[in-house]
Amino acid sequence: xxxxxxILLGVSGGVAAFKVAYLARRLxxxxxxxxxxxxxxxxxxxxxxxxxxxTGTAPYEDFFGGESVSPHTELARWADLIVIAPxxxxxxxxxxxxxSDDLLSATVLAFTGPVVVAPAMHTEMWESPATQRNVSLxxxxxxxxxxxxSGPLAGGDEGPGRMSEPEPIVDRIxxxxxxxxxxxxxxxxxxxxxxxxxxxxxxxxxxSSGKMGTAVAVEAAARGAAVTLVTTADLPVSDSxxxxxxxxxxxxxxxxxxxxxxxxxxxxxxxxxDFKPQDRADTTLRRASGPPDLKMVPTxxxxxxxxxxxxPPFLVGFAAETGSVEQAAEKASxxxxxxxxxxxxxxxxxxxxxxxxxxxxIRPNGASDGWPVMRKRQVAARLWDLIAxxxxxx
Numbered sequence: 429x430x431x432x433x434x435i436l437l438g439v440s441g442g443v444a445a446f447k448v449a450y451l452a453r454r455l456x457x458x459x460x461x462x463x464x465x466x467x468x469x470x471x472x473x474x475x476x477x478x479x480x481x482x483t484g485t486a487p488y489e490d491f492f493g494g495e496s497v498s499p500h501t502e503l504a505r506w507a508d509l510i511v512i513a514p515x516x517x518x519x520x521x522x523x524x525x526x527x528s529d530d531l532l533s534a535t536v537l538a539f540t541g542p543v544v545v546a547p548a549m550h551t552e553m554w555e556s557p558a559t560q561r562n563v564s565l566x567x568x569x570x571x572x573x574x575x576x577x578s579g580p581l582a583g584g585d586e587g588p589g590r591m592s593e594p595e596p597i598v599d600r601i602x603x604x605x606x607x608x609x610x611x612x613x614x615x616x617x618x619x620x621x622x623x624x625x626x627x628x629x630x631x632x633x634x635x636s637s638g639k640m641g642t643a644v645a646v647e648a649a650a651r652g653a654a655v656t657l658v659t660t661a662d663l664p665v666s667d668s669x670x671x672x673x674x675x676x677x678x679x680x681x682x683x684x685x686x687x688x689x690x691x692x693x694x695x696x697x698x699x700x701x702d703f704k705p706q707d708r709a710d711t712t713l714r715r716a717s718g719p720p721d722l723k724m725v726p727t728x729x730x731x732x733x734x735x736x737x738x739x740p741p742f743l744v745g746f747a748a749e750t751g752s753v754e755q756a757a758e759k760a761s762x763x764x765x766x767x768x769x770x771x772x773x774x775x776x777x778x779x780x781x782x783x784x785x786x787x788x789x790i791r792p793n794g795a796s797d798g799w800p801v802m803r804k805r806q807v808a809a810r811l812w813d814l815i816a817x818x819x820x821x822x
Contacts (some may be wrong), residue, residue, distance in 0.1 A: 431459030433605055434505035436539075438532045439479070439487070441469025444514040444548040444591035448474060451513055452482045452595040457597065464488070465532045467519070480582065491531055500531055504538035509601060512536075514548030514591045517559050524562035524570070537554050542604045542738060546597050547576045551587035555734035574600050577664070595646070595805060596664055602650040610812070611652035614691040616741070617645040617683055618698035618730070620660030622677045625673045626722065634699050635780040638663055640746070641697030645669055647808035648695075656691070658683045660698070675699050677727035688734045688741060691813060695744040696734070697769075699780075701727050736762030742766050742819055743810070748773045748780075753788050753796070760790040766818060769811065777801050789814065 435455050437643055439448050448464075455462050464479045464487035471489070472615065473691050480486045496502050512532070519532070522546070528534035535544060545566065553559060554576060563617040568571065575592035619641020638661025645657040649669050656670045657679055665671060672687075674680045677700050688694050703724040713720050732747045745765045747756040756770035768790040773779030778786040778801065786801045789811075799810065 430605065432508055432604060433460045434508045435460045435462050435601065436510045436535070437462055437464040437479075437483075438467075438510060438512035438515075438519075438536070439464060439470040439474060440467045440512065440514060440532065441472055442514040442516045442548045442591070443473060445470055445473035447591060447594060447622065448483060448513055451456050451511075451597060452479060453756045454594045454598045455601070456482065458602070463506070465503070465535060467530055467532055483790065487529055489536070499691055500528075500534040501538050503535045503747045504540075505790055507539065507541065507542065509542045509605060510536060511597065511601060513544075513546035513547070513597060517547075517549045517553045517556075517562075520545065520547060520559065520562050520566065524565040524569075529632060541568075542572060544574060544597065544600055544604070546571045546574045546592050547589070548591035549576075549589050550581055550585060550793065551589045554589040557742075569673075572600060572604065581608040592664075599646055599650045599665075608639040609651050609816070610648060612728075613648075613693065615645070615648045615655045616658070616687050616691040616694040617641055617648065617665075618658045618680060618696045618700075619645065620729075621699040622660055622680055622701045623675050624677065624701050624704035624727070625708045626705050626720070627713045629712050632701065632705065633806055634701070636699035636748075637661060637781045638698075639781070639783065640785055640807070642696055643693075643804040643808040644695050644811065647771045647805060647812055651812060656687055658687070658698070662820060666727040677704060677730070681728035681730045681733065684730050685737075689737055689739065691741045693744070694734055694741045695746075695811075695815075696731050696744045698730075699748055700730055731763050731765065740764070742815065744769065744815065746770075750774050755791065755792050756788070757794055757796065761792050761794065765792065766815070 445456045452462050462483045466487045474488050501791050522533040528537045574597050577590045578588045579590040580586050580655040620638035621636030623633045625631045642663045645655050649655045658672045672683050705728050706723040706725045743765045744767045747770045753770040758769035769787050772786045777784040785804050785807050787799050
């Protein structure tokens with residue numbers, strides 16, 4: 429969390445400036461005090477009144493005309509961290525070369541704390557030798573870059589250069605400022621759906637995107653925990669998270685069982701296959717050979733394996749259900765978990781591939797608590813609050 433931390437938000441002139449309103453809101457929701465500096469061109473993309481309404485303070489736009497005789501030094505002393513989003517190629521060039529010809533660059537030059545930069549520009553500009561030289565200079569100066577991502581850009585273009593979404597930017601800020609409520613807690617999270625190979629091309633899998641598990645891991649890291657994420661998904665996470673990439677249920681079981689003994693909390697969100705083909709073909713199966721005769725065998729029960737360890741961590745399991753959660757209640761009592769999170773993946777705005785989820789918390793004694801539809805990151809936040817309460821009471 430960012431309670432009481434002072435964040436100075438720098439906005440330069442790019443189409444992605446519209447995301448800054450969401451970024452400011454996210455920072456304030458985490459408890460931060462936010463002030464903003466807008467470059468002269470930023471106002472062409474985002475109204476100053478919008479940021480004023482969100483932050484409660486009119487953004488700074490110029491050296492002159494205000495009450496302060498030295499706004500850049502006063503803002504630099506006020507801030508715990510400066511984040512610049514979007515950071516255009518021109519702004520990055522100013523920062524990299526120590527220029528101070530506008531209020532934003534002068535404030536950064538006078539600042540001695542952490543600086544986070546979220547680049548946003550067209551692909552050709554991002555990949556140009558000049559920008560890449562500036563990136564190297566910024567990295568050497570200890571500036572923390574978040575993104576850019578690859579995706580749709582202004583004018584119908586597509587490619588690397590898209591500004592990161594607010595959530596990973598906030599995650600990086602929280603990791604840099606440290607002191608989160610989970611500092612010193614070791615966490616293991618599993619995410620994604622396993623893939624069980626049939627031949628070198630085909631596999632048996634499921635629709636799990638890994639979004640829920642990734643949200644759980646990212647939220648824990650944002651709160652200061654030391655997080656290891658065992659995942660089949662390739663989703664962006666903060667640099668502070670140790671990612672172990674796996675594909676099959678056997679690989680996930682090996683990784684999770686190896687790591688579980690060294691953590692305080694394990695949250696196993698991954699949708700793990702219950703069965704796998706007994707044999708994998710060495711060559712691609714051909715239509716002309718007819719339908720294959722697949723003999724299935726059970727996969728390891730990862731959740732039960734962690735629960736059976738000599739000194740198991742606080743253990744949270746996830747269960748994707750279709751319809752009633754009664755089977756999940758049976759699982760909660762039989763698997764040895766401390767909490768089970770069940771969700772009906774047939775409900776609208778819940779389950780696989782979407783950004784929201786609706787879950788029911790089930791305890792081993794059968795008591796349950798249904799939560800409303802929330803964004804997956806909100807579910808993760810509320811889950812970690814509950815885990816903290818449960819651990820404190822034992």
